Amino acid sequence: MLGMVFLLGCEDEKLGTDLGVTNVVLPDISEESLGTEITIQGNGFIDCDVLALSPLSGGTEQPIYMETREVQSDHITVLYPSTATKDSYGLVLVRGSKMRTLGVINSTVGVMPDENLRNALSALFPDIFKGEKISSSAKYVTFTDGTLNISDKNITSLEGLEYFSNIRKLICNNNDISEIPAEVLSRLSELTAQNTGLTKLELATSEQPNTTLVSLNIDGSTKLESVDLYYCYNIEKFSALNCKLVYLDVRNYHSIYGGCLNYNSTDFKFTFSDDASKERLLKMESWWMDSYYSNSGSIVDAINNGVTVEGYDWMHDYPDGNNNYYYSYGKYQKTMKKYGEIPDINLRNALKALVPDVFDGDKVLTVAALNTEYFRNNRPLILAIRESLIWKDYNTSADTKTSFWMEIIWEKSILVNTQSVPATRQVR
Structure with missing residues (x-):
């Protein structure tokens, strides 16, 4: 509890418990607010008013008094302490020997509009939301094995999930989500998004290649037409069965000497659209494209389905079996059609x-x-x-x-x- 504060020159007016201060509006606080000025709106402030932050958790923590920068009858501006890093504080107005609670001031990092997603996360972390607002502690919460499973939750948007920075494996099957935040994708080692409404999947760019994603499964996500794995360097398993792809780039993956595109491997599986009116293109390593060890599999199905297949040199060093390494430059070699x-x-x-x-x-x-x-x-x-x-x-x-x-x-x-x-x- 706040100790009694006596301020010289501040009259102890005979007012009610509200001290004559009404219509108080508290601002949102974020990490960017630390050490900066904030303004509390209201009516009835006077020159000698002081604001303090009171920890909500109780215990022996002392209140944090804030330096007053400006006082007008309709607002008071203070310097928000750089040490005030908790999610929430009680905001107390101190006037002479009297004090009044103005409400709770919350530190948030963003919003999560989808109620079903909020409910799924609230079941794991009950105090993580203030309505749609996400408490700043979201970045510190942890998940078992780094896994968040939100399948079958009727979720339509993953907006706000990027603030939960410790998600490493995301399972979001059977939700009508159209996209996944880029910040989320950049941290994942595994993504399973079967039977979703995904329409785009922005995994990486030349400026920001993806070096974390190892496994990707988008089976049954029929609205997704384009998947570009060119700048994803570490994927070992990829499945896009029962999809309607019109573009797929897997040039960075090879079949030689144990590579993930081995002819008899099931590590890379995909299904292209049957719509012959659409221009369909598969870019891949030529060695795999030329496989005559098998006449079945995703590549054969694609060619027989009329997909245009472009073959390229693989882009990286690879061994020849005798500890000698060769480098290929990803040059175009040829095109194969049905x-x-x-x-x-x-x-x-x-x-x-x-x-x-x-x-x-x-x-x-x-x-x-x-x-x-x-x-x-x-x-x-x-x-x-x-x-x-x-x-x-x-x-x-x-x-x-x-x-x-x-x-x-x-x-x-x-x-x-x-x-x-x-x-x-x-x-x-």
Whole structure:
């Protein structure tokens, strides 16, 4: 309780318990208020009035008297102490030997408009809100294993969640939320947002890359069309099944020597939109794009669904298995679509006769061509007496150990472009 304060020159007027001060309006306090001037509005202030902060928690803490900067009948301006760091204080008016409580002054950091989100957090931290306002202690509260699970809460907005700075794993399934605050995303190691109303997911930029996110699951979030993981450097698991993507960038992830895009791995899974009227694009590492170890999976489904796939060098150092490291610069290599073309009719007919299952009319089925078994057993491709052949790289592979052909016999043919033929193969 405040001790009695006697101020020289301040008359002890014969007023009621309110000391004649009415219509008091208290300001919001934040961290930025510490050590700065604040103004309390009201009517009936006089020159000798002094304001003090009284801790609400009780105990032996002493009141904090505030330096008066200006007094007018309709307001009083004081210097808010830099040591007043608690969420709430009682504000006391001291006039001579009398005093009066003006109310509670709260330190807040922001607002959380969504009532259902507030209720979910209030169940964990009962005193964390003052109406919609978030108490400044939000940044100090902790979560078990850093995890906040707010699934199935009918939440439509996560505004204000950024002030809870110790969330590391967020599970927000089955809520109609359209976005997640960037500050929240920047701190997460795991995000599970299945069956949400997400329309955008701004994970990182070149100026602010994301180095914390390891796992991302957005299965069933069908309103989200674009996911860019280019500046997310540490993701090990990504799932966007039953989505309707039109753009996905996973160029920073590789398949070589244990990378997360291994051909037989399920660490990266995704589903593109079936809407062929939309321009759909997948950017990825070329090695994975060229996989002929399997003819199923997310990449194959995307190509067969008509998605345009651009292949790039992987962007980082990687080992070759002998402790030697190589660096690639993320350069564009090529584009793969559902169908390829072989303009030369003679070459096309020759291949049709050998592998008819990789053609749809005169068009090459890209995935089928990459996975055909015909040329895997060192069989030569004999193109005898075929003149003016124009070479196209649709039935080749970067891996000479399991190439579609190890020997090409041209015999009286004119090869116009041999750049696609690896040097290890015989051409005669």
